[in-house]
Amino acid sequence: MEKYLVIHGPNLNLLGTREPEVYGTLTLNEINQKLMEMAEKYRVQLEIIQSNSEGEIIDFLHKNSNVKGIIINPAAYTHYSIAIYDAIKAVNLPTIEVHLSNVHAREDFRRQSVIAPACIGQISGFGFNSYLLALQALITQVS
């Protein structure tokens, strides 16, 4: 079965209670559940992690470089982590950047993504559906 990675960056473990007017009311577990249901429908396998640490995200990318593609919400790292950008370039796998909120309609500093140039696309602003749209797009793109 084809395998994909889903990476949730810092503070996303607090979804459900973290600024629900911006990020919605679903918890991370509930979003992961929806992803797993979609994966089952498409008959693909998902490896999902959440980490508040840049190094752990990079290690996870290195250790799982045998997958078909990656969905990543780098959270605040989106805006400044050259190390995660380099790791995505290094593993050289189709990657989609995801955001729950529309980062282009928020503070100026959120408009800049240093990760996007390493990705095949970015999906931003559709709440938890951003992840589901990304999974659908990635599977379509890869197969």
Ligand code: DQA
């Ligand atoms: C986010 C947007 C980022 O700017 C922010 O730092 C996050 C979440 C989103 O999913 O909308 O933590 O990636």
